[in-house]
Amino acid sequence: MKWYPGNKTLPESLTSLILGIAMTLPLAVFIVSCDNELVPYKNSPPVPVIYGVLDPSDSIFYVKLERTFSGDSDAMVLASDESKRYFVSVSARLDYLNNNNEVASINLVPMDLSEKQDGIFTSGRNLIYCGHKNDFTNNGDPDFLVKGQFELSLYIEDINQQIRCVTEIPSKPVFVEPKPGIPTKIFFSNETPYRIIFYRQSYYYYEVVILFKYFENLIDGSSEQKQIEFRTMYPPYNSPFPFNERWVEQHLTPQVFLNRIARQINTNEKVDSRRFSSIDFIIRKGNPDYYNYFHSVNADLSTEVRPQSNISNGMGVFTCFASTVSSGHTLNSAALYVLCNDSTTRHLKFVYP
Incomplete structure (x- = not known):
């Protein structure tokens, strides 16, 4: 059996969304090939798909959460049904852990983006989860949001599933x-x-x-x-x-x-x-998780490549960049x-x- 990614388009950084630059999240649709016959999975349980690329210099942090979907209808018809793309009840939290294991947290709230590119996966709602950097509590740490880790925690009530993913904050490039x-x-x-x-x-x-x-x-x-x-x-x-x-x-x-x-x-x-x-x-300097994800979702369909993911109980990518601007x-x-x-x-x- 061979696994193939169903959509090879890598989404743009979520930071760019607030600037009105279109982003398309690849929905994780898989097809299993046995011999020469293609047999799609039908009515399989949904899998959470996460895309989160954070930059500590941003004032707002964004995380995209969608879900896989399957069914007997045409894929284009299924994709136009918003209930197939999004979960209904989600609790989302972003934690910052410094090098002394001190934790600061913010809640991520759902938000509909009004500006989006036309297309099968971008028509209708464009739901993301966002939180403001200023809502973090800084206890005088000189390396606040410069060193340490981000941890994303999601609880999806629809499927009674907890998701946790962690990414290191890289040092600024020189x-x-x-x-x-x-x-x-x-x-x-x-x-x-x-x-x-x-x-x-x-x-x-x-x-x-x-x-x-x-x-x-x-x-x-x-x-x-x-x-x-x-x-x-x-x-x-x-x-x-x-x-x-x-x-x-x-x-x-x-x-x-x-x-x-x-x-x-x-x-x-x-x-x-x-x-x-x-x-x-x-x-921009980023953790290798981003490149591994980029490489896997853009792989040639004739190549046996399973999409890379650093998401527990889900798939996608959660990672961090640091930027230096001249x-x-x-x-x-x-x-x-x-x-x-x-x-x-x-x-x-x-x-x-």
């Missing part, structure tokens, strides 16, 4: 270049690419995110602030010294930079011009001129000041 708090003028060429430098430990998963911010000036005279992001992933790797740090350089050349902008910004007849604003660089960087006049006039991005109507 930027070498560009340094946080020191805005710079960005200049690069093919001979001298712009360098993003940070320290990396083999045990952890890293993401380098470049936020490109700009304004769209519309024909009707209004203006809207926009942003796009470029993301590079660094998976954990084997090392005899997994917590030793090593220097990593990521190079950004003009053509790569322009190509990414051209791919992500669409032409729009309502736009009169665009004006560059600033660039932020973000390093913000407020701008392009120098030469780089800005290239953005406005190069054939790759000229059609996007960026104006030179």
Whole structure:
């Protein structure tokens, strides 16, 4: 028998949900294959599916809870039934445990998100559980929410089931270049690419995110602030010294930079011009559970991969990231001129000041 994940789409960070960025949680639907005949499970008991990616720097913490479903109807019909996707009666609590085993707790309350992407699994209700960081009680701990663990506890009355999952809070990643708090003028060429430098430990998963911010000036005279992001992933790797740090350089050349902008910004007849604003660089450092989950749910369906999970009595992922931000960087006049006039991005109507 072979196990296959039913949905290979990795959801976006729950932090992004509050910013209106769409997220789709993969519902855990499994199919068992014996010989060449596909036989679906019908009327099997629901399994809790959890997606929680926390960042201690966020003001609100989010956890997504859904359930597997089965039945005799078409899968698309079943997915449109909200009673098949959500549990009715859930108690949720998030605990913070510092290195002295002192505990602070907040309750997570259900919340419907009004902005969501259209689609089979995102139409109707979009239910998450959230709690405010300020509701934690800090007893003067200088390392509050910096060192220690998060523990998620759920009691699902519908199926009389307790779920518990724990994740370590990783230390903040270290930027070498560009340094946080020191805005710079960005200049690069093919001979001298712009360098993003940070320290990396083999045990952890890293993401380098470049936020490109700009304004769209519309024909009707209004203006809207926009942003796009470029993301590079660094998976954990084997090392005899997994917590030793090593220097990593990521190079950004003009053509790569322009190509990414051209791919992500669409032409729009309502736009009169665009004006560059600033660039932020973000390093996110996460526990390997996130990468293992990402890798398993995006596996080729022809490969025998059972989705990775660190959830007891359920499935999914509960993990934590720490972030370091270097913000407020701008392009120098030469780089800005290239953005406005190069054939790759000229059609996007960026104006030179």
